[in-house]
Amino acid sequence: MKNIIEIKNMSYRYPVSDDFCLKNITFSIQKGAFTAIVGNNGAGKTTLCNAIRGFVPHFYKGELAGEVIVDGKQIVDYQLGQLGEKIGYVFQNPFSQISGVKDSVFNEVAYGLENLGVPVDEIIQKVEDVLKLVNIEHLRGKNPFELSGGQRQRVALAAIIVMDPDILVIDEPTSQLDPIGTEDIFDVIRLMKERGKTVLLVEHKMDLIAEYADNILVLHEGALVMQGPVREVFSDPKYATFNIQYPHVTEVALNLIDIGVPLKFIPIRNEELPKALKMEWEENND
Amino acid sequence: MKLNPILNLHPLTKLYFSLFVTISVIIIPSYIFAFTWFPILLVIAIIAGVGKQYLDIVVKALVLLLGIVFIMQLFFYPGDQVIGEWWIFEATKEGLQYGLVLTSRVLAMGSAFILFFRITEIRDFVKALEDLGMPPMGAYIVLSTLQIIPEMRRQAHTIMEAQKTRGVETEGSLLIRAKAFIPILTPLILSSIASTEERAITLESRAFSAPTKKTSLHKLKRSNSDRTIPIVLLILMISLIIWRFFL
Numbered sequence: 049m050k051n052i053i054e055i056k057n058m059s060y061r062y063p064v065s066d067d068f069c070l071k072n073i074t075f076s077i078q079k080g081a082f083t084a085i086v087g088n089n090g091a092g093k094t095t096l097c098n099a100i101r102g103f104v105p106h107f108y109k110g111e112l113a114g115e116v117i118v119d120g121k122q123i124v125d126y127q128l129g130q131l132g133e134k135i136g137y138v139f140q141n142p143f144s145q146i147s148g149v150k151d152s153v154f155n156e157v158a159y160g161l162e163n164l165g166v167p168v169d170e171i172i173q174k175v176e177d178v179l180k181l182v183n184i185e186h187l188r189g190k191n192p193f194e195l196s197g198g199q200r201q202r203v204a205l206a207a208i209i210v211m212d213p214d215i216l217v218i219d220e221p222t223s224q225l226d227p228i229g230t231e232d233i234f235d236v237i238r239l240m241k242e243r244g245k246t247v248l249l250v251e252h253k254m255d256l257i258a259e260y261a262d263n264i265l266v267l268h269e270g271a272l273v274m275q276g277p278v279r280e281v282f283s284d285p286k287y288a289t290f291n292i293q294y295p296h297v298t299e300v301a302l303n304l305i306d307i308g309v310p311l312k313f314i315p316i317r318n319e320e321l322p323k324a325l326k327m328e329w330e331e332n333n334d
Numbered sequence: 335m336k337l338n339p340i341l342n343l344h345p346l347t348k349l350y351f352s353l354f355v356t357i358s359v360i361i362i363p364s365y366i367f368a369f370t371w372f373p374i375l376l377v378i379a380i381i382a383g384v385g386k387q388y389l390d391i392v393v394k395a396l397v398l399l400l401g402i403v404f405i406m407q408l409f410f411y412p413g414d415q416v417i418g419e420w421w422i423f424e425a426t427k428e429g430l431q432y433g434l435v436l437t438s439r440v441l442a443m444g445s446a447f448i449l450f451f452r453i454t455e456i457r458d459f460v461k462a463l464e465d466l467g468m469p470p471m472g473a474y475i476v477l478s479t480l481q482i483i484p485e486m487r488r489q490a491h492t493i494m495e496a497q498k499t500r501g502v503e504t505e506g507s508l509l510i511r512a513k514a515f516i517p518i519l520t521p522l523i524l525s526s527i528a529s530t531e532e533r534a535i536t537l538e539s540r541a542f543s544a545p546t547k548k549t550s551l552h553k554l555k556r557s558n559s560d561r562t563i564p565i566v567l568l569i570l571m572i573s574l575i576i577w578r579f580f581l
């Protein structure tokens with residue numbers, strides 16, 4: 049399969065700071081994969097997203113070393129405006145993700161398509177579809193400034209996926225959402241994956257990562273310390289050394305192993321724990 | 335409201351009308367002519383369904399100003415036909431004449447533009463300017479300022495509330511309120527600056543600088559009146575000029 053994102057020995061330092069906040073990062077992402085980026089606060093997740101979207105170095109200057117290649121082309125060779133269609137970026141703070149020029153959610157979601165010069169009939173159709181998809185039809189007439197944090201996060205996601213980019217970079221889309229809202233968003237993201245989008249997601253909710261993502265990148269103090277399929281990373285003892293959360297069920301399983309309950313494999317999804325216990329039990333009773 | 339024939343006019347038609355009023359009172363020196371405009375404008379406002387607000391704003395914005403202008407002219411305009419005396423001041427006939435001319439003009443122009451902004455959505459006006467070729471950045475600045483002012487007011491209110499719970503006095507005399515306002519400025523300005531950067535990124539993620547021609551869901555309609563009214567105004571204007579200067 050083709051690598052749609054390729055990053056080679058990338059380091060980056062913000063203009064005013066003394067230290068590099070991304071250090072010698074190398075990885076690649078296949079087209080259509082769903083990759084989760086995890087790490088503690090300040091690990092550099094958002095900065096990495098900015099680098100993939102081209103805001104580093106096109107918007108945030110500073111010092112960039114190494115290569116960032118998107119769809120076969122160096123990021124520095126793109127113009128910032130061209131990347132808008134290719135990479136959709138939903139960023140962390142839902143409160144600043146409002147264009148500030150539209151007086152209703154419907155128009156807010158339509159804004160990106162207007163900028164891309166999409167014909168009006170098509171815009172209306174696409175916005176209708178996305179409002180339904182993200183479950184915000186009831187907010188269509190509301191002023192974007194009068195929404196709650198969770199509602200804004202949904203609008204922000206809708207405003208990006210309506211533009212139908214090949215790559216979605218999503219930075220903590222559920223920080224303001226309740227459990228049901230969070231499930232909704234993950235359903236939408238899964239749907240995007242089914243439609244063949246390449247998804248990069250920063251998220252702290254490991255249960256959901258275990259359920260939906262294909263691969264994980266673990267960032268720690270600016271370095272990419274682990275990468276690989278979700279299951280391999282969570283079952284690697286090295287993961288425990290970074291003090292990042294586990295999926296709840298994995299945490300429980302590791303505690304069980306600690307007190308001497310043997311398990312056939314390390315579960316990462318809830319329904320796997322009974323299975324792992326049962327397999328072990330059956331083996332012992334054969 | 336959607337069916338109101340005046341509100342539904344194209345913003346430029348409304349603008350042409352206000353300009354017509356302004357220029358007409360400059361061409362025609364008679365203050366009676368200039369004073370006649372105000373009742374006409376008021377009738378238009380009433381038809382547009384905004385009569386009360388309109389009258390309110392005109393009174394608030396113009397009456398004091400007009401009063402001051404009139405009194406200044408009455409007493410200080412150079413002239414020698416004294417028509418009255420008050421303390422050490424003398425009112426002259428020339429002063430009265432000029433005061434009436436000036437106030438009538440200010441009233442006509444001021445109330446014409448107040449009417450314009452009363453019956454035109456800024457959003458529509460900006461769209462009209464964009465259609466005329468104003469760059470998208472200009473439109474963005476006007477519209478975002480418009481939206482962000484109430485947002486900042488809300489934010490200021492939140493910060494004030496927060497300070498009240500910490501025991502800062504925020505109510506009472508003007509002086510107390512002014513004092514309470516100063517400490518909120520720093521957080522308010524800092525947070526606006528911080529969000530400017532993110533706002534720029536937001537715009538960029540919405541393809542603001544995409545190298546294509548933008549489309550717009552917001553379309554301004556041009557009715558028959560929007561085609562005829564400007565022509566009628568132009569003909570009237572030319573007739574006024576001919577009548578004033580050549581007859």
Ligand SMILES: Nc1ncnc2c1ncn2[C@@H]1O[C@H](COP(=O)(O)OP(=O)(O)OP(=O)(O)O)[C@@H](O)[C@H]1O
Nearest residue numbers: 062064065069087088089090091092093094095096
């Ligand atoms: N605009 C900036 N200018 C200078 N330094 C910055 C800037 N943004 C982030 N940093 C620094 O870069 C480092 C990485 O920050 P980043 O925002 O990428 O972390 P993060 O992993 O996204 O954290 P969080 O989980 O809190 O969102 C931090 O040490 C931060 O202080």
Ligand SMILES: [Mg+2]
Nearest residue numbers: 093094140219
């Ligand atoms: Mg972050």
